[in-house]
Amino acid sequence: MANYAGHMSKRLTGREQEVWHAWKRAAEMVRMRVGADITAATGLSDGDFGVLTRLVDLGEGTLRQNELAESMGWHRSRLSHHLTRMEARGMVKRHSVDAGVQVRITAAGERAAAASRPAHAAAVRRHLLDLIPSEDRASLVQLLETIASGPDS
Amino acid sequence: MANYAGHMSKRLTGREQEVWHAWKRAAEMVRMRVGADITAATGLSDGDFGVLTRLVDLGEGTLRQNELAESMGWHRSRLSHHLTRMEARGMVKRHSVDAGVQVRITAAGERAAAASRPAHAAAVRRHLLDLIPSEDRASLVQLLETIASGPDS
DNA sequence: AAAGATTGAAGGTTCAATCTTA
DNA sequence: TAAGATTGAACCTTCAATCTTT
Numbered sequence: 141m142a143n144y145a146g147h148m149s150k151r152l153t154g155r156e157q158e159v160w161h162a163w164k165r166a167a168e169m170v171r172m173r174v175g176a177d178i179t180a181a182t183g184l185s186d187g188d189f190g191v192l193t194r195l196v197d198l199g200e201g202t203l204r205q206n207e208l209a210e211s212m213g214w215h216r217s218r219l220s221h222h223l224t225r226m227e228a229r230g231m232v233k234r235h236s237v238d239a240g241v242q243v244r245i246t247a248a249g250e251r252a253a254a255a256s257r258p259a260h261a262a263a264v265r266r267h268l269l270d271l272i273p274s275e276d277r278a279s280l281v282q283l284l285e286t287i288a289s290g291p292d293s
Numbered sequence: 294m295a296n297y298a299g300h301m302s303k304r305l306t307g308r309e310q311e312v313w314h315a316w317k318r319a320a321e322m323v324r325m326r327v328g329a330d331i332t333a334a335t336g337l338s339d340g341d342f343g344v345l346t347r348l349v350d351l352g353e354g355t356l357r358q359n360e361l362a363e364s365m366g367w368h369r370s371r372l373s374h375h376l377t378r379m380e381a382r383g384m385v386k387r388h389s390v391d392a393g394v395q396v397r398i399t400a401a402g403e404r405a406a407a408a409s410r411p412a413h414a415a416a417v418r419r420h421l422l423d424l425i426p427s428e429d430r431a432s433l434v435q436l437l438e439t440i441a442s443g444p445d446s
Numbered sequence: 447a448a449a450g451a452t453t454g455a456a457g458g459t460t461c462a463a464t465c466t467t468a
Numbered sequence: 469t470a471a472g473a474t475t476g477a478a479c480c481t482t483c484a485a486t487c488t489t490t
Contacts, residue, residue: 150411152418159430160417162437164343165366167320169441172368176460187480190317206450213318218481220452225479239490240450258303264313265305271440276432277312283433284315287424288322329482340458359472371459373474378457392468393472 173267181259184252187222189260192231192253195245205234205241213288326420334412337405340375342413345384345406348398358387358394366441 152160175186182189194211195203203211209219223243226232231249234241245253272280305313328339335342347364348356356364362372376396379385384402387394398406425433 166437166441284319288319
Protein backbone atom coordinates (compact mmCIF):
# COMPACT_ATOMS: atom_id res chain seq x y z
CA MET A 141 0.00 0.00 0.00
CA ALA A 142 1.33 3.41 -0.91
CA ASN A 143 2.04 6.03 1.65
CA TYR A 144 1.95 9.29 -0.22
CA ALA A 145 1.40 11.68 2.65
CA GLY A 146 2.95 9.79 5.53
CA HIS A 147 -0.42 9.09 7.11
CA MET A 148 -0.67 5.37 6.76
CA SER A 149 2.12 4.08 8.94
CA LYS A 150 1.13 2.42 12.14
CA ARG A 151 3.49 4.22 14.39
CA LEU A 152 5.21 7.56 14.53
CA THR A 153 8.52 7.83 12.73
CA GLY A 154 11.56 9.01 14.61
CA ARG A 155 11.13 12.52 13.28
CA GLU A 156 7.46 12.58 14.22
CA GLN A 157 8.20 11.31 17.71
CA GLU A 158 10.79 14.01 18.12
CA VAL A 159 8.21 16.72 17.43
CA TRP A 160 5.55 15.07 19.59
CA HIS A 161 7.81 14.51 22.56
CA ALA A 162 9.24 18.02 22.35
CA TRP A 163 5.71 19.42 22.24
CA LYS A 164 4.46 17.38 25.16
CA ARG A 165 7.45 18.03 27.32
CA ALA A 166 7.42 21.77 26.70
CA ALA A 167 3.67 22.02 27.30
CA GLU A 168 3.90 19.98 30.48
CA MET A 169 6.90 21.89 31.81
CA VAL A 170 5.37 25.29 31.24
CA ARG A 171 2.10 24.18 32.78
CA MET A 172 3.80 22.76 35.86
CA ARG A 173 6.22 25.63 36.39
CA VAL A 174 3.74 28.44 35.88
CA GLY A 175 1.15 26.61 37.98
CA ALA A 176 3.56 26.02 40.84
CA ASP A 177 4.80 29.62 40.85
CA ILE A 178 1.32 31.10 40.77
CA THR A 179 -0.08 28.85 43.44
CA ALA A 180 2.87 29.45 45.73
CA ALA A 181 2.68 33.21 45.28
CA THR A 182 -1.05 33.79 45.27
CA GLY A 183 -3.01 30.73 46.36
CA LEU A 184 -4.91 30.76 43.08
CA SER A 185 -4.70 27.98 40.53
CA ASP A 186 -4.06 28.84 36.92
CA GLY A 187 -7.71 28.07 36.21
CA ASP A 188 -8.87 30.44 38.94
CA PHE A 189 -6.70 33.19 37.53
CA GLY A 190 -7.97 32.60 33.99
CA VAL A 191 -11.59 32.79 35.08
CA LEU A 192 -11.16 35.96 37.13
CA THR A 193 -9.12 37.87 34.57
CA ARG A 194 -11.46 36.97 31.73
CA LEU A 195 -14.40 38.26 33.72
CA VAL A 196 -12.56 41.55 34.25
CA ASP A 197 -10.85 41.94 30.89
CA LEU A 198 -13.53 40.64 28.57
CA GLY A 199 -16.73 41.38 30.42
CA GLU A 200 -16.05 44.19 32.89
CA GLY A 201 -16.85 41.80 35.70
CA THR A 202 -19.51 39.57 34.20
CA LEU A 203 -19.95 37.05 31.39
CA ARG A 204 -22.39 34.37 30.35
CA GLN A 205 -21.12 31.03 31.58
CA ASN A 206 -21.10 29.76 28.05
CA GLU A 207 -19.01 32.67 26.77
CA LEU A 208 -16.58 32.10 29.58
CA ALA A 209 -16.28 28.41 28.71
CA GLU A 210 -15.66 29.26 25.08
CA SER A 211 -13.05 31.87 25.86
CA MET A 212 -11.17 29.45 28.08
CA GLY A 213 -11.49 26.54 25.66
CA TRP A 214 -13.09 24.47 28.43
CA HIS A 215 -15.94 22.01 28.33
CA ARG A 216 -19.13 22.95 30.12
CA SER A 217 -18.85 20.45 32.90
CA ARG A 218 -15.30 21.41 33.68
CA LEU A 219 -16.23 25.04 34.07
CA SER A 220 -19.33 24.14 36.04
CA HIS A 221 -17.30 22.17 38.57
CA HIS A 222 -14.66 24.87 38.71
CA LEU A 223 -17.20 27.65 39.30
CA THR A 224 -18.82 25.60 42.04
CA ARG A 225 -15.49 25.55 43.86
CA MET A 226 -14.81 29.23 43.19
CA GLU A 227 -18.30 30.21 44.29
CA ALA A 228 -17.76 28.33 47.55
CA ARG A 229 -14.68 30.45 48.13
CA GLY A 230 -16.54 33.64 47.40
CA MET A 231 -14.67 34.56 44.22
CA VAL A 232 -17.68 34.60 41.88
CA LYS A 233 -21.47 34.48 41.98
CA ARG A 234 -23.86 32.87 39.52
CA HIS A 235 -27.41 33.82 38.73
CA SER A 236 -29.64 32.56 35.99
CA VAL A 237 -30.78 34.76 33.15
CA ASP A 238 -32.55 34.11 29.86
CA ALA A 239 -31.45 30.76 28.53
CA GLY A 240 -28.31 30.52 30.60
CA VAL A 241 -26.29 31.60 33.58
CA GLN A 242 -24.55 34.89 34.24
CA VAL A 243 -21.27 34.76 36.16
CA ARG A 244 -20.17 37.82 38.10
CA ILE A 245 -16.91 38.43 39.91
CA THR A 246 -17.18 39.45 43.56
CA ALA A 247 -15.24 42.17 45.32
CA ALA A 248 -13.03 39.49 46.83
CA GLY A 249 -12.50 38.02 43.37
CA GLU A 250 -11.48 41.40 42.01
CA ARG A 251 -8.99 41.87 44.81
CA ALA A 252 -7.54 38.41 44.27
CA ALA A 253 -7.19 38.94 40.52
CA ALA A 254 -5.53 42.33 40.92
CA ALA A 255 -3.17 41.07 43.61
CA SER A 256 -2.18 38.08 41.50
CA ARG A 257 -1.38 39.81 38.23
CA PRO A 258 2.24 40.66 39.01
CA ALA A 259 3.14 37.14 40.09
CA HIS A 260 1.30 35.71 37.12
CA ALA A 261 3.05 38.02 34.66
CA ALA A 262 6.42 37.21 36.20
CA ALA A 263 5.81 33.45 35.99
CA VAL A 264 4.63 33.56 32.38
CA ARG A 265 7.61 35.69 31.39
CA ARG A 266 10.09 33.56 33.22
CA HIS A 267 8.86 30.17 32.04
CA LEU A 268 7.68 31.00 28.54
CA LEU A 269 8.02 34.48 27.08
CA ASP A 270 11.65 35.07 27.97
CA LEU A 271 12.58 31.81 26.29
CA ILE A 272 11.12 32.81 22.92
CA PRO A 273 13.33 35.06 20.79
CA SER A 274 11.28 38.14 20.02
CA GLU A 275 11.73 37.74 16.28
CA ASP A 276 10.04 34.31 16.53
CA ARG A 277 6.96 35.44 18.40
CA ALA A 278 4.71 36.46 15.55
CA SER A 279 5.22 33.29 13.54
CA LEU A 280 4.84 31.17 16.66
CA VAL A 281 1.51 32.76 17.49
CA GLN A 282 0.30 32.10 13.98
CA LEU A 283 1.33 28.46 14.18
CA LEU A 284 -0.26 28.02 17.63
CA GLU A 285 -3.51 29.49 16.38
CA THR A 286 -3.53 27.12 13.45
CA ILE A 287 -2.96 24.21 15.79
CA ALA A 288 -5.65 25.41 18.20
CA SER A 289 -8.19 25.75 15.44
CA GLY A 290 -7.73 22.08 14.72
CA PRO A 291 -8.00 19.68 11.81
CA ASP A 292 -11.61 20.50 10.97
CA SER A 293 -11.20 24.21 10.48
CA MET B 294 11.56 53.19 37.42
CA ALA B 295 13.14 52.06 34.18
CA ASN B 296 11.96 49.04 32.31
CA TYR B 297 14.84 48.07 30.09
CA ALA B 298 13.97 44.49 29.39
CA GLY B 299 10.21 44.57 29.74
CA HIS B 300 10.35 42.56 32.94
CA MET B 301 9.16 45.03 35.47
CA SER B 302 5.60 45.68 34.46
CA LYS B 303 2.91 44.33 36.70
CA ARG B 304 0.80 42.74 34.04
CA LEU B 305 1.29 41.22 30.65
CA THR B 306 1.17 43.58 27.71
CA GLY B 307 -1.28 42.92 24.90
CA ARG B 308 1.44 41.30 22.83
CA GLU B 309 2.54 39.12 25.69
CA GLN B 310 -1.02 38.05 26.42
CA GLU B 311 -1.46 37.13 22.80
CA VAL B 312 1.48 34.73 22.96
CA TRP B 313 0.46 33.29 26.32
CA HIS B 314 -3.18 32.73 25.36
CA ALA B 315 -2.23 31.20 22.03
CA TRP B 316 0.19 28.87 23.80
CA LYS B 317 -2.29 27.82 26.47
CA ARG B 318 -5.12 27.29 24.07
CA ALA B 319 -3.05 25.25 21.64
CA ALA B 320 -1.56 23.13 24.42
CA GLU B 321 -4.96 22.52 25.97
CA MET B 322 -6.64 21.71 22.66
CA VAL B 323 -4.00 19.22 21.58
CA ARG B 324 -4.03 17.58 24.99
CA MET B 325 -7.82 17.27 25.02
CA ARG B 326 -8.19 16.10 21.44
CA VAL B 327 -5.39 13.55 21.48
CA GLY B 328 -6.48 12.32 24.89
CA ALA B 329 -10.11 11.90 23.84
CA ASP B 330 -9.20 10.09 20.62
CA ILE B 331 -6.81 7.71 22.33
CA THR B 332 -9.11 6.90 25.18
CA ALA B 333 -12.05 6.29 22.86
CA ALA B 334 -10.01 4.05 20.57
CA THR B 335 -7.93 2.11 23.05
CA GLY B 336 -9.10 2.58 26.63
CA LEU B 337 -5.66 3.85 27.60
CA SER B 338 -5.00 7.35 28.84
CA ASP B 339 -2.20 9.36 27.31
CA GLY B 340 -0.20 8.76 30.48
CA ASP B 341 -0.71 5.01 30.26
CA PHE B 342 0.47 5.04 26.67
CA GLY B 343 3.52 7.12 27.52
CA VAL B 344 4.57 4.78 30.30
CA LEU B 345 4.13 1.61 28.25
CA THR B 346 5.89 2.85 25.14
CA ARG B 347 8.81 4.24 27.09
CA LEU B 348 9.30 0.90 28.79
CA VAL B 349 9.37 -0.79 25.39
CA ASP B 350 11.27 1.81 23.37
CA LEU B 351 13.80 3.00 25.91
CA GLY B 352 14.28 -0.02 28.12
CA GLU B 353 13.25 -3.11 26.18
CA GLY B 354 10.49 -3.68 28.69
CA THR B 355 11.99 -2.41 31.92
CA LEU B 356 13.28 0.81 33.46
CA ARG B 357 14.13 2.18 36.87
CA GLN B 358 11.16 4.10 38.18
CA ASN B 359 13.31 7.16 38.48
CA GLU B 360 14.49 6.97 34.87
CA LEU B 361 10.91 6.60 33.78
CA ALA B 362 9.86 9.67 35.76
CA GLU B 363 12.68 11.67 34.25
CA SER B 364 11.91 10.60 30.71
CA MET B 365 8.27 11.55 31.13
CA GLY B 366 9.04 14.83 32.87
CA TRP B 367 6.84 13.75 35.79
CA HIS B 368 7.28 14.19 39.50
CA ARG B 369 7.89 11.09 41.57
CA SER B 370 4.56 11.08 43.34
CA ARG B 371 2.64 11.47 40.12
CA LEU B 372 4.34 8.46 38.60
CA SER B 373 3.96 6.50 41.80
CA HIS B 374 0.20 7.03 41.84
CA HIS B 375 -0.04 6.29 38.15
CA LEU B 376 1.93 3.06 38.41
CA THR B 377 -0.23 1.96 41.32
CA ARG B 378 -3.28 2.23 39.07
CA MET B 379 -1.54 0.57 36.14
CA GLU B 380 -0.24 -2.22 38.33
CA ALA B 381 -3.78 -2.86 39.56
CA ARG B 382 -4.86 -3.28 35.96
CA GLY B 383 -2.02 -5.68 35.24
CA MET B 384 -0.13 -3.45 32.79
CA VAL B 385 3.14 -3.28 34.74
CA LYS B 386 4.86 -4.85 37.72
CA ARG B 387 7.23 -3.28 40.21
CA HIS B 388 9.98 -4.89 42.20
CA SER B 389 12.65 -3.30 44.32
CA VAL B 390 16.29 -3.43 43.39
CA ASP B 391 19.40 -1.68 44.68
CA ALA B 392 18.45 1.81 45.75
CA GLY B 393 15.21 1.98 43.84
CA VAL B 394 12.41 0.26 42.03
CA GLN B 395 12.45 -1.54 38.72
CA VAL B 396 9.32 -1.29 36.58
CA ARG B 397 8.60 -4.03 34.08
CA ILE B 398 5.89 -4.18 31.45
CA THR B 399 3.67 -7.27 31.52
CA ALA B 400 2.53 -9.33 28.55
CA ALA B 401 -0.84 -7.61 28.79
CA GLY B 402 0.91 -4.25 28.84
CA GLU B 403 2.88 -5.14 25.74
CA ARG B 404 -0.26 -6.17 23.92
CA ALA B 405 -2.04 -2.97 24.94
CA ALA B 406 0.87 -0.80 23.81
CA ALA B 407 1.20 -2.54 20.46
CA ALA B 408 -2.53 -2.43 19.83
CA SER B 409 -2.69 1.27 20.67
CA ARG B 410 0.15 2.54 18.50
CA PRO B 411 -1.84 3.03 15.31
CA ALA B 412 -4.62 5.00 17.01
CA HIS B 413 -2.07 7.03 18.90
CA ALA B 414 -0.07 7.83 15.77
CA ALA B 415 -3.23 8.82 13.93
CA ALA B 416 -4.37 11.11 16.74
CA VAL B 417 -1.01 12.84 17.06
CA ARG B 418 -0.80 13.35 13.31
CA ARG B 419 -4.33 14.62 13.04
CA HIS B 420 -4.26 17.03 15.94
CA LEU B 421 -0.66 18.21 15.85
CA LEU B 422 1.76 17.03 13.18
CA ASP B 423 -0.45 17.62 10.16
CA LEU B 424 -1.01 21.20 11.29
CA ILE B 425 2.69 22.06 11.30
CA PRO B 426 4.18 22.89 7.90
CA SER B 427 7.09 20.54 7.39
CA GLU B 428 9.54 23.37 6.81
CA ASP B 429 8.72 24.70 10.29
CA ARG B 430 9.29 21.47 12.18
CA ALA B 431 13.01 21.68 12.84
CA SER B 432 12.92 25.21 14.20
CA LEU B 433 9.84 24.44 16.26
CA VAL B 434 11.53 21.46 17.90
CA GLN B 435 14.50 23.61 18.75
CA LEU B 436 12.30 26.26 20.31
CA LEU B 437 10.28 23.69 22.27
CA GLU B 438 13.45 22.16 23.64
CA THR B 439 14.68 25.54 24.74
CA ILE B 440 11.38 26.17 26.48
CA ALA B 441 11.38 22.74 28.11
CA SER B 442 14.88 23.17 29.44
CA GLY B 443 13.64 26.20 31.31
CA PRO B 444 14.98 29.48 32.64
CA ASP B 445 17.71 27.96 34.78
CA SER B 446 19.44 26.04 32.03
C1' DA C 447 -35.66 18.68 19.74
C1' DA C 448 -31.60 21.52 20.89
C1' DA C 449 -28.73 24.34 23.90
C1' DG C 450 -26.99 25.40 28.38
C1' DA C 451 -25.96 23.72 32.73
C1' DT C 452 -25.50 20.29 36.49
C1' DT C 453 -24.26 16.10 38.84
C1' DG C 454 -21.76 11.90 40.55
C1' DA C 455 -18.32 8.70 39.86
C1' DA C 456 -13.98 7.52 38.36
C1' DG C 457 -9.58 8.79 37.14
C1' DG C 458 -5.59 12.13 37.31
C1' DT C 459 -2.45 15.70 39.72
C1' DT C 460 -0.31 18.26 43.54
C1' DC C 461 1.53 19.13 47.96
C1' DA C 462 3.46 18.02 52.22
C1' DA C 463 4.64 14.49 55.30
C1' DT C 464 6.59 10.14 55.80
C1' DC C 465 9.19 5.94 55.07
C1' DT C 466 13.15 3.25 53.55
C1' DT C 467 17.64 2.28 52.50
C1' DA C 468 22.24 3.19 50.83
C1' DT D 469 22.10 12.55 55.37
C1' DA D 470 20.33 12.28 50.94
C1' DA D 471 17.91 9.99 47.19
C1' DG D 472 14.09 7.23 45.80
C1' DA D 473 9.54 6.03 46.66
C1' DT D 474 5.03 6.10 48.97
C1' DT D 475 0.87 7.86 51.08
C1' DG D 476 -3.39 10.60 52.07
C1' DA D 477 -5.89 14.64 51.47
C1' DA D 478 -7.32 18.07 48.57
C1' DC D 479 -8.02 19.62 44.24
C1' DC D 480 -8.84 19.08 39.13
C1' DT D 481 -10.69 16.72 34.78
C1' DT D 482 -13.50 13.57 32.12
C1' DC D 483 -17.41 10.99 30.86
C1' DA D 484 -22.05 9.83 30.68
C1' DA D 485 -26.47 10.69 32.41
C1' DT D 486 -29.68 14.06 33.63
C1' DC D 487 -32.23 18.29 34.12
C1' DT D 488 -34.15 22.69 32.51
C1' DT D 489 -35.64 25.94 29.39
C1' DT D 490 -36.63 27.61 24.88
